[in-house]
Amino acid sequence: MKKIITLFLLLCTTLLYAQDKTGAVSGRVMSSKDKKPIDFASVALKNLKDSSIVGANTTGTDGKFIFTKLQPGNYRLFIAFVGLKTINRDFSVQADKPAAELGDIFMDDNSIDLETVEIKSEAPPIVVKKDTLEFNASSFKTVENAVVEDLLKKLPGLEVDKAGTVKAQGETVTRVKVDGKEFFGNDPLLATKNLPADMVDKIQVIDELSEQAKFTGIDDGNRVKIINITTKKGKKNGYFGNNTAGYGSDERYDVNINVNRFSDKRQVSLLGQLNNVNKQGFGGGLGGGRSGPGITRTNAGGINFGDTYNDETEINASYFVNSSNNLRLQNSLTQNLLGDITTIFDNRQENRSERLNHRLSFMIDTKIDSLTSIRIQPNFSYTSNQSNNQNIYTRDYSSYVTSGRQELRNDGTSPSVNNSVLLRRKFMRRGRTISLNLETSINQNDSENYNYIADEVVSGNGGTDRLTNQLNDRDNYSLNHTSRLVYTEPLSRTLSLEFNYRNSYNYNNSERYTYNYNELSGAYDLIDLTYTNLYENTILVNAAGFSFNQTGKKFTWNAGLAVQNSDRTNINISRHTTLKQNVFNYTPSALFRYNFSNSKRLVVNYRGSTNQPNINQLQPIPDNTNTQSIPVGNPDLRPEFNNNLRMVYNAFTGGRNRSLFINLNLTQTSNRIANSSSLITSGINQGKLAVTPVNVNGVYSGSVSTALSLPLLPENKLNFHINLGGNYDRDVNFTNSLRNVTNSWSLRNGYRLVTSLDKLDLSASLSGAINRATYSAQPRSDTRFYTFSPSADVSYLFPGSIRLGMDIDYNTNTGRGENFDREFTLLNGFISKQFFDGRGTVRASVNDALNQNQGISRTANNNTIQDLSYNVLQRYYMFSFTYTIRQFGARRRMPDSPGQRGERRERGERGERGDRGARDQQPGSGGGMRGGGGRQRN
Incomplete structure (x- = not known):
């Protein structure tokens, strides 16, 4: 056992030292209209060699951003902000010139509202929103027949104990929703221990307001930690x-x-x-x-x-x-x-x-x-x-x-x-x-x-x-x-x-x-x-009070x-x-x-x-x-x-x-x-x-x-x-x-x-x-x-x-x-x-x-x-x-003619074949409950 522990510590040390600071890119995002810095603009970085997302961030109050520890190669920068045109900027990091300074980058007006940088099939692993921490499930691989609990164990800031109780950032998760809907009342384990992991698109950890606070818009401090599972x-x-x-x-x-x-x-x-x-x-x-x-x-x-x-x-x-x-x-x-x-x-x-x-x-x-x-x-x-x-x-x-x-x-x-x-x-x-x-x-x-x-x-x-x-x-x-x-x-x-x-x-x-x-x-x-x-x-209790909210x-x-x-x-x-x-x-x-x-x-x-x-x-x-x-x-x-x-x-x-x-x-x-x-x-x-x-x-x-x-x-x-x-x-x-x-x-x-x-x-x-x-x-x-x-x-x-x-x-x-x-x-x-x-x-x-x-x-x-x-x-x-069980296809609300029913069947079969193809490209994914005889720690 001492040898195992020593080997584990050596592995940690080796991996930590293996990260070599090789390059960086920085710049400042400005408005072309008033020439002022734009804060909270979404910035994402993609490696053009393998199309992988290297990182995502937001600009500071001065409009500046920086990405470090970049390997030599060619990259593409994406910048987006609500109401402004998205900007794509290519650049290179070279061994003899590791620092890429892009200077001021000006954004023009656009009638299309964008809240975040969206790169289809290449979403960043984690996105921080107002009261929500969102994890992209495809960035955290699970084995076949995994359930949501197995996915949660891989997410940073989340802990799952042997009884299945989930803690997020030190707080116990009291409810789990699916696509924003209640799932079996207030029992989170019915979702985490039963729903298949491969149906998950996003895991959202939310500091949820009470129903009354949601309605009034006044945060009374009565928040609970919940998880919302969004399906693919x-x-x-x-x-x-x-x-x-x-x-x-x-x-x-x-x-x-x-x-x-x-x-x-x-x-x-x-x-x-x-x-x-x-x-x-x-x-x-x-x-x-x-x-x-x-x-x-x-x-x-x-x-x-x-x-x-x-x-x-x-x-x-x-x-x-x-x-x-x-x-x-x-x-x-x-x-x-x-x-x-x-x-x-x-x-x-x-x-x-x-x-x-x-x-x-x-x-x-x-x-x-x-x-x-x-x-x-x-x-x-x-x-x-x-x-x-x-x-x-x-x-x-x-x-x-x-x-x-x-x-x-x-x-x-x-x-x-x-x-x-x-x-x-x-x-x-x-x-x-x-x-x-x-x-x-x-x-x-x-x-x-x-x-x-x-x-x-x-x-x-x-x-x-x-x-x-x-x-x-x-x-x-x-x-x-x-x-x-x-x-x-x-x-x-x-x-x-x-x-x-x-x-x-x-x-x-x-x-x-x-x-x-x-x-x-x-x-x-x-x-x-x-x-x-x-x-x-x-x-018998009577209580009267007031509060100010800004x-x-x-x-x-x-x-x-x-x-x-x-x-x-x-x-x-x-x-x-x-x-x-x-x-x-x-x-x-x-x-x-x-x-x-x-x-x-x-x-x-x-x-x-x-x-x-x-x-x-x-x-x-x-x-x-x-x-x-x-x-x-x-x-x-x-x-x-x-x-x-x-x-x-x-x-x-x-x-x-x-x-x-x-x-x-x-x-x-x-x-x-x-x-x-x-x-x-x-x-x-x-x-x-x-x-x-x-x-x-x-x-x-x-x-x-x-x-x-x-x-x-x-x-x-x-x-x-x-x-x-x-x-x-x-x-x-x-x-x-x-x-x-x-x-x-x-x-x-x-x-x-x-x-x-x-x-x-x-x-x-x-x-x-x-x-x-x-x-x-x-x-x-x-x-x-x-x-x-x-x-x-x-x-x-x-x-x-x-x-x-x-x-x-x-x-x-x-x-x-x-x-x-x-x-x-x-x-x-x-x-x-x-x-x-x-x-x-x-x-x-x-x-x-x-x-x-x-x-x-x-x-x-x-x-x-x-x-x-x-x-x-x-x-x-x-x-x-x-x-x-995997059977997906389009649904019609009106009665179908015989030809339409055949077309729907064919569409459903094509959808199922496409789903199998997607599985073949991702051998680490799967769906559902672990098979019998899974881990027991009792």
């Missing part, structure tokens, strides 16, 4: 998708279905999945796009429909259903730091769970008249869970030891309904608007759990047996409704004023009935009033202030007590965006916000279903108040395709809801921890992340990505009545080499992290632990459409203690062969060839250090077949 023009009218079936050793199977029917305005997608190899191509499960610890069997399917009509009405609807069956075998070792006492909890757990989930979403956006529009977006979901958890445990308290076993069976359902209505109205005066946003959610959570605990407390005075055998019948209901009214008034051409009012009503009801087992009747019919309670919590040529700023009143009523029905609370808060906000150029910007955003405690934190009734702790709510809790400051700097050097992203987040929290833990020393719950939420101050946190991408070879053939980041958290809690301050920080770094070649696909990386936590109440328990994970993923396309590939991951964990300091190597390999002009692919693969895969994790926070080890999927072999 030739694939906007036809069928495409991949379908895979695989079967292997140990009765492993993997079946995936993906069929899409796209036209210019309509999208229909059908997805299906059946496997027992821990693959989950959707979010919202045990581990996002990853099934989590254990071995999971998954069945899922769904359909998505989107259409835009001639009157600009947009409709989107989707239905998705999934079921999973999981077996988790887990060992945990937990250190609880309680003042000057340390308890050691050792657990061995077997958990079997079944989960069924239905999701239905719908959206319609239409105009009532030319000035009024409405957007309605309801969502429905229904989830049922069944689980059986068996736990054998030992609790070491130094002076005595508790040993026992628990069986906890749970059966629950969770239906929910959410609806959003946005009514928008524009006035004749530009910038004057009024809008009303209504948000409603109804959630129900019903469950029955049977809790059986038998243990023994052993001390110097002997042993004491204890038995708990109960039925817990729980019913939680919540209704949340929020109305927000916004009015905007223009004060000048660039300055506007917004008035806003918000009213929200939150009602929560909790009914908890606990019954002891009756030996005489053989039923659970003896109510236990200690753990039984009926509780209601109602919160948009200049290079900047945007927004500053606002709101006054918020929260009125809360807690009713303990069982105890006949009522608690009322009334709190005023000021919630300021500020935003500043500055564009140094089209490719460099700085964003500073501050927001103040409140966070209300939930009903479980408020209800003062103990819960004894956990063998380690007894949580008890606190009705006196006050809402948290958060001050959050975020700074983002993005820079992209178009001519060299270099990019830099820096994110900084700082948060300070007043009245933070933290836990107060104390050891129960007597009674039936002796040895457990009594945990009560309390308000604390002195809590803050910060994080920084950077992503730097450097091209090592021209034409984007080899890129070097560097990701660095760190976190710091200062938490406060109480342990055995002692105030404990936990300072935890982590540093992480990662380095990746990524190719974009036709036949060779390579990704090699080094990543590592250090984590440290200190505890003021018990300094001797301070902890530091490390992870180090080099990896490589390589495949090559041989003659005859045969691809051979492998990926290897080495994982080492240190500083965690006995049985948890582990190192292992995960090796996967495959060989595949394409048939039927690339439509069919057979694949033989092995997962975890060395049979070393392990599950391990550590968490260290507040007054707890916990180490986990759990079962994972290990070695298996699989044979699979993938069939790619």
